[in-house]
Structure formats: structure tokens, C-alpha cells
Amino acid sequence: MTLTPQWLDELRSRVTLSTLIGRTVKVTRAGREYKACCPFHNEKTPSFTINDEKGFYHCFGCSAHGDAIRWMTDQRGLSFMDAVKELAAEAGMEVPAADPRAAKKAEEQASLRDVTQAAADWFAQQLGSSNGAPAREYLAKRGISEATRKAFGFGLAPESRSALKEALKKFPTAMLVEAGMLIAVDDKEPYDRFRGRLMIPIRDARGRVIAFGGRILGDGEPKYLNSPDTPLFDKGRTLxxxxxxxxxxxxxxxxxxxxxxxxxxxxxxxxxxxxxxxxxxxxxxxxxxxxxxxxxxxxxxxxxxxxxxxxxxxxxxxxxxxxxxxxxxxxxxxxxxxxxxxxxxxxxxxxxxxxxxxxxxxxxxxxxxxxxxxxxxxxxxxxxxxxxxxxxxxxxxxxxxxxxxxxxxxxxxxxxxARKTPERGPRQPWTPNAPRGGFGGGGRRFAPDPRLQPPADETRSIGQAGISAPYIAALIGGLLRYPEALRRNEEALTRLPVSDPGDAELLGVMLDSAMCREGLDCEGLLAILEPMKVYNRATTLLRADGMHFSFNRRLESSDEAVAARETALRDLDEYIGVLVTQPEIRERLAQATADFQRTMDDEGFARQQKLYAMDKELTRRLAALSENSSQ
The missing domain is CATH 3.40.1360.10 (Dna Topoisomerase Vi A Subunit; Chain: A, domain 2)
Incomplete structure (x- = not known):
């Protein structure tokens, strides 16, 4: 088996070295290169660099140096041929067969670059000749200067079926066909592929001519014609x-x-x-x-x-x-x-x-x-x-x-x-630790990890299932007793998923009423609701004293009632925060769980567990609010 330098160069060019090394070593981008802690010696500060464009790695600490093949032999412990075979399989290349004919073919393929370069030189010569005047005039009309024309190697393929074939007759006809310069159809004599076209060389990453693009001069189809895929040119792997x-x-x-x-x-x-x-x-x-x-x-x-x-x-x-x-x-x-x-x-x-x-x-x-x-x-x-x-x-x-x-x-x-809502007073965004008088009430004990708080408009879609009816009933009953909580909790309440249409309508009317009237109390709110169909539901919830939360109990006129009212308002603010946050956290938990089941990585597990702990803490807070109210 003969692996020519040209074949090995092609193999290296098809391998992204940082991706290959990144499978076993954590790499980070550093400008146009990548860095990592060297896998060949112990170090805490990265001194191992990877350069994808040049196709090599180098450690400034231990002087380890090599390309993709060297990485496979030194780090993976593979033999040279096993490394080549594994890389070739990933790159979609066939390893040359182990016989003299394959070696001879590899040498012939390497010389195809001589064919394409000779063709490029001849095309450029034709453009500069008297035959190239129309093509040069076309380039001038396109605003392409002589300097640019030479830099990109423009040329001309004359309107002839055999001019290039004759010019490159020192090369075997079969080689010209293999390089894509001639077309061979059945038993007919091969003829020039490009005729009457402005020729543009296509180069590989090292600047070597490997193919051509031709633009027709005058009318005709196709307007642009590229070389076919050849041993040198794969259009899907070339830019x-x-x-x-x-x-x-x-x-x-x-x-x-x-x-x-x-x-x-x-x-x-x-x-x-x-x-x-x-x-x-x-x-x-x-x-x-x-x-x-x-x-x-x-x-x-x-x-x-x-x-x-x-x-x-x-x-x-x-x-x-x-x-x-x-x-x-x-x-x-x-x-x-x-x-x-x-x-x-x-x-x-x-x-x-x-x-x-x-x-x-x-x-x-x-x-x-x-x-x-x-x-x-x-x-x-x-x-x-x-x-x-x-x-x-x-x-x-x-x-x-x-x-x-x-x-x-x-x-x-x-x-x-987003659901269109009536114009309301200034909104105060809900935060877990809002000060007294702000959205969420003073002295709030509920304080989830702020990094896990989703954006306000992010999760309306979770309302498909909604929150269970008893919790919503307790919430609306508390808001009927303490309408002042409506105004300062407006932002959270508008994104609360309420599954029952009647309760959703009642809550919406209460919010609209509170936003239009400052200082609204329970009697005033009921007076607004009385002519509406939601009034009966409101009075039913207001009479339901069996719910075990402080904000659902009647208060008597006494000195103790003042302290009980403050406790009820504080608990109601915290209760709203939990009801709004928990469905959002649960949706994120479901997504994190699905992602972890697919990736099974440590990072996904950590994200899932953090959200699970958050959900558990919210459930504990709901239970604590109920216990506090029953004492």
C-alpha cells in the first residue's frame, strides 16, 4: 500500500483538528486558535494550542507537536495505518489498495494538478491574445481591473472543440478527461469541455488550481459551467x-x-x-x-x-x-x-x-x-x-x-x-425579594434562586393544564377580601394559568376594576361585580372559610385583627408568587428532564436536579402557608 504525500495532505485537509482533539480534551477558542490543558503532561494553565488552518497542535510546555495522524498515534495509541484508516473513514476517503497498480494510479492523480495548471496558463494566454478582445471588453464593462483579472487568473476558452486538447497534447487524453478538461461520450472522440467561455480558475486552500468555472460570452445555456467532480475537485468540499x-x-x-x-x-x-x-x-x-x-x-x-x-x-x-x-x-x-x-x-x-x-x-x-x-x-x-x-x-x-x-x-x-389588556396604572415587576409596598409585599419569605426566574412573558403556553381549582379558589377568595393585593400583583396575576373559564373571567374583571380605582376595598369591589354574571361565583368564594390560608378567614374588629390583616396580606403576596412560579418551573423541569434523557450528561443532570429542588421548595412553601394559617 502506497500513501502518497498528496493523498495524506488531502486527508489532513478534510479533518477538523480541534473537533478531533475536542472529543477527548476540553478545548476553548482563543482568537483564531484553540487552547487546552496538554494531554501529554500535567498542567493547570493551558499551554496546548490547536491551529485548524495549519492543521497542527503544539504544546509550549512539553513540546508535543503533530497533526491529526500524529494525534491518533500518540494520544490514542493506534498504529500509523490504523490511524489513517480511521481518519479516512470519517473523511469519506478510500485508502489506496495495497497493490502496485493503486500506487501508480495515485501518482497519476497527483499529476492531474499539472494538467489543471497548464490549462489555466493556456486560458490566460488566450485572454491576452487578439482573440480575447471581446472577453477583455466584457471584464472592463463589469468594472474588473487588469490587476484583479491577473490576481484571479481569468482566461478564455476559445469557441473550439479541440483547441485545448491540442494545446495540452503532451498529456495523455485519458488524463485530460480525468481532470475534467475533455468530455468523453461513448466511443466518440473526446472534445473540449469549455468552449466560448470566460474562464475562472478554482483553487484549493493552498492556492493550487484544481478546477474551473466558465461564464458564457454571449447568449446560451448554461450561463455558468463548472468542472465536474474529479480526483482533485469535490464541489461539496470546496469554497x-x-x-x-x-x-x-x-x-x-x-x-x-x-x-x-x-x-x-x-x-x-x-x-x-x-x-x-x-x-x-x-x-x-x-x-x-x-x-x-x-x-x-x-x-x-x-x-x-x-x-x-x-x-x-x-x-x-x-x-x-x-x-x-x-x-x-x-x-x-x-x-x-x-x-x-x-x-x-x-x-x-x-x-x-x-x-x-x-x-x-x-x-x-x-x-x-x-x-x-x-x-x-x-x-x-x-x-x-x-x-x-x-x-x-x-x-x-x-x-x-x-x-x-x-x-x-x-x-x-x-x-x-399576547392577550390584549386594558390600559392600567404603572406596573411594578414582580421579584422574589420585593421590599414592602412593592410588587410582592414586604417581608416576603419566599426567595427562590433568581437565576431560575423565567421572563415575564415567557411561559403563557403552560396554561393548557392550569392550576388546580382549590388553589385558584383560595387565591380569588383572598383577593376579594384584600383587593389592594390586585394592584401591586397585577403583572404576576395576568400571567397566571387559570384553567376554569369562569374563574379566569372573574379574575380579569377584578384586575380591571382594581386598576381603575385606587383604594378599592372588599365592599366596593363587590358593588362593582354585583350587576355582572361573575357576582355569584365571587360571593360563593368569599363565604368559603374552610380554605386553610390566613387570607381566607374572616377578621373581627379588634386590635388583633390589625396584625392578622398584615399577616394575611403578606401570605397572599407570597402565595401569588408561588402559584405563578411553580408552573413555570415545572415546565422547565419537564424540558430539562427530556434533554437529560437524550444527553445523559452531568450538566443536564445538574440542571434537572436544581429545577427539581426549586419545585420541591415551592411545594413546601404552599404547605407552610396552609399550616401557618391554621395555627
């Missing part, structure tokens, strides 16, 4: 201009993905060098991995027309399963009917940069796409929107990122479909 954009991105800390190579070249003409483009396909997983090696959040800048936006969404869908903490995509949308060339011609590099600065995060792009997908007037349409958004979140493999996407979508859904 146009990667060799130039990678060093440029180190200066800008940015990478821009545009739709085609002419977009890349137009941006380069305007002085924007950190742009790449796929080659006739939607972004693939491998291409996403390549751009994520350069920056954690690349900018996708596609045309504003329907085709461009469809391409953006295809890229978003492809990226979702691959998202991990810190790594995502952002989307800059060009005006409809315009491409990067139009923007830089009209507004210059500054105008294009302004568009990039307005790029949307991936989560926002998904949200806007789904909201605009159809009407949202019926419950079924709204439910469908929620289902589509949560399906996007569930496509994410990383548990933490998936959790935060679900939370983000819920926040947006709650804000979009």
Missing part, C-alpha cells in the same frame, strides 16, 4: 476564493459567503477580500465546517430575490443540526434585484459594509421566515407556526443550544400572541 479569503479574514475577523464567484470578484475589486462562495450547490456540512474554522459566526449574504432567500433558508436548515455553543450563522439580505456588484458600484465598500452590519442572527431569520410563511389569524395557523419553530429547534443536536432556541421562540410567540 471558491478560500485561499485568499482565509488570510484576509484574520485581519477582519469576518468571513462573507456570497452566491457565486463573480460576486466574490466584484467584492475583491471593491477592496473586500474576505468573501467565499459555494460552487453551484447549497452550502454543505463540509463547507460550513470550513468557514467555522475561520470565524465562529460567518455572514451569509445572498440576493434579496426569491431564489436568494431560498438559498439562505437551505443554508440555515443545513446548519441547524451542527450548531454548538458560540458557533452560528448570520444573514445579510441585499435589496431585491441587486447583487454585491450592484451595491459596491452604487454605494462603494462602505455601503456594502453597512448591509453586513445589519445582518440578522440565525434565530431571527428562522423566526421571520416562518411568521411570513402564511396567515396567523386562526388558532390552527398559530399552532402550526409554533410547531414549525419548535421543529427547527429540535433539529439542533447540542442540548444547550437547542434549549435556548426553544426559549427564544417561546418568547417571540408569547409577545406576538
Amino acid at each position: 471558491y476564493n478560500l485561499d485568499k479569503a482565509s488570510p484576509a479574514s484574520r485581519q477582519t475577523n469576518r468571513i462573507i459567503v456570497v452566491e457565486g464567484y463573480m460576486d466574490v470578484i466584484a467584492l475583491a475589486e471593491a477592496g473586500i477580500a474576505d468573501a467565499v462562495a459555494p460552487l453551484g450547490t447549497a452550502l454543505t456540512e463540509n463547507q460550513l465546517g470550513m468557514i467555522w474554522r475561520m470565524v465562529p459566526v460567518p455572514i451569509l449574504c445572498f440576493d434579496g430575490d426569491s431564489a436568494g432567500q431560498k438559498a439562505a433558508m437551505r443554508a440555515a436548515m443545513r446548519a441547524l443540526p451542527l450548531l454548538r455553543p458560540g458557533f452560528s450563522l448570520s444573514f445579510a439580505t441585499l435589496p431585491a434585484g441587486q447583487d454585491p456588484d450592484d451595491i459596491v458600484r452604487a454605494r462603494g465598500a462602505t455601503g456594502f459594509t453597512e448591509i453586513l452590519e445589519g445582518a440578522q442572527p440565525l434565530v431571527e431569520r428562522l423566526w421571520m421566515h416562518e411568521v411570513a410563511a402564511g396567515p396567523l389569524t386562526t388558532p390552527e395557523e398559530r399552532a402550526a407556526l409554533k410547531s414549525r419553530l419548535l421543529a427547527h429547534a429540535d433539529a439542533i443536536e447540542d442540548a444547550d443550544v437547542r434549549h435556548h432556541y426553544r426559549e427564544a421562540f417561546r418568547e417571540r410567540l408569547d409577545a406576538l400572541f
